[in-house]
Amino acid sequence: MFRATKIAALNVALAAMLVATPGLAQDYPNKPVKLLVAFAPGGPADSIARIIGQKLNDRWKQTVVVENRGGAGGNIAAMQGAKADPDGYTILVTTSAFAVNQTLTKNPGYTPGDFKAAAVVATTPNLIIGAPDLKANNLKEAIEAARTQKMTYGTAGAGTTPHLSAERIFKLEGKVDIPHAPFTGAGPATQAVIGSHIPLASVALSAAVQNVQAGQVKGLAVTSKDRVKALPNVPTARELGLGEADDTTWVVFFVPARTPDAVIQKINADVNAILKDKDTEDQLEKIGFMAVGGSAKEAESYVQQETSRWGDIIRRIGLEAK
Template sequence: MLVVSRRWLGCAAVVMALGAYVNGASAQTYPSQSVKLLVGFAPGGPADIIARIVGQKLSEHWRQPVVIENRGGAGGNIAAVQAAKAEPNGSTILVTTSAFAVNPSLSSKAGYSPDEFRVAVIAATTPNLIVGAPNLPFATLADAIKAAKAQPMTYGTAGIGTTPHLSAEKIFSIVAKVPILHTPFTGAGPALNSVVGGHTPLASVALPAAVELVKGGQVKALAVTSNERIAALPDVPTAREQGLADDEDATWVAFFLPAKTPSAIVEKINADVNAVVSDKEVQQQLGKIGFRAVGGGVEQANRYVKSEIVKWGDVIGKLGLKLDQ
């Protein structure tokens, strides 16, 4: 029979109480220094847009500097690897997209495991958009695909494993069965710049990165991957309308922390980001560029990301994609 002394039990109770006190105190004083939002992609993409909108509001609320650091490359993996090694004190927050849920299935060398992180909050979501260079002689994605069957064509994305990449591959490889070559960039901004300059005929990106370029006539919007047309670009047909999809694909942006970050800090960040994205002015700002604010609790966010890992792992299997081959 195991005998436990009262003295040991008393010490254990003190340790547990002290741990709870420290955990609570850390939330009350957080943040006591500047906070870095480590963005997994280059400036101009969805993660960068959300980081800057939310980061500005957090800085005002926290009365601490919120610094944006872009670490694009490898479909968000470079930033994820760096964030996984950060001190688990809330001073570094990874802001990345649904590529986080894709990359571990896409490659055994992603450099991180989802288990190394906790999701603080899903900030926003948006459909993907396929655009073309302004001088292309067609106005819809269906027309572009017909042209691609007769002549070589390429398309750019923010990186291998991003959901815009997988959305495009589903359409081109599975539905249309046309070999359009993928050209990965370090972010949506560089991919779109290549289309604007006429170097790449097509690009598949999260919608907000391209809205102003479409409105300004610098790129042509060929298809959106939502089930219904988007208010920000009401004249752009869906891929579904063109017979090229039967479901909706989206890119979401979330805030991640190292798994050992105290729960009180994770909850604090969750609550404060929720306050930002529930603000009507922020929601209007996001809506104009094609985002929908999400928010919600920590456990809800973690369940959602786990479901996305399963969903995109299945898509990757059907496409036969594997970076290690």
């Protein structure tokens, strides 16, 4: 009798959970949502969070707060996001550093299994920039100068794809060792180049496209297959004979792994709807991004493929995990 009562109670609880999940999606969000950005203001993750966050705010009629937690190549925010309540009210906004750090960092503080990808939002090529007083006018000239001059280059942090793009180009293609100076985000790295505190930086194009257009920094090369419309005078690394890779930085929205599927689907559907909006497309294109979108399942598959691809590149370059 006691056993039957326990089984009956368990069945009631399970039924309640099944009923509650669709209800949770229907009610979501009914309070403020936090976009936990893994890098400092001014970089690609921050730019995307603010554009999409405002649109979600309008769509959901709920406050969407952007919180920047830069540091450790995105790992600090990822660790915090992994520990968040799995209810959809904390969304980690990070870049391809999420995939890179699984190989580059010995103990990043989280695993891919701690998260589910809710949406691949956008991608942008990587861009290598030079200080205004740098004599070199393109990346090939900068590499030649680095053979006789002491240089460093900045990035948004170790483990970002601009970091790996630069390492691959400098070490494998240019056969030169230029020391890396990690910052907490692409914004601070770009500002350091503007002020000539460092001669070079490798950042997502979106972080410095307007600075190149304004003449505040030199655009030395983009890592895309073709030149980008926003910077038609900046050559590709391919044109300069520096490899055939087509490297991009992507921005993905992640939620804790135990977040209900119905909530993930809600986030995914609303982000996709926003990405199809002409105003969103125009805002993204203005800063050098291309909207992606797609299902949550496709987002999961994409992140897995990128994790494998960048892992192979890290091993080829020979970067040591820290």
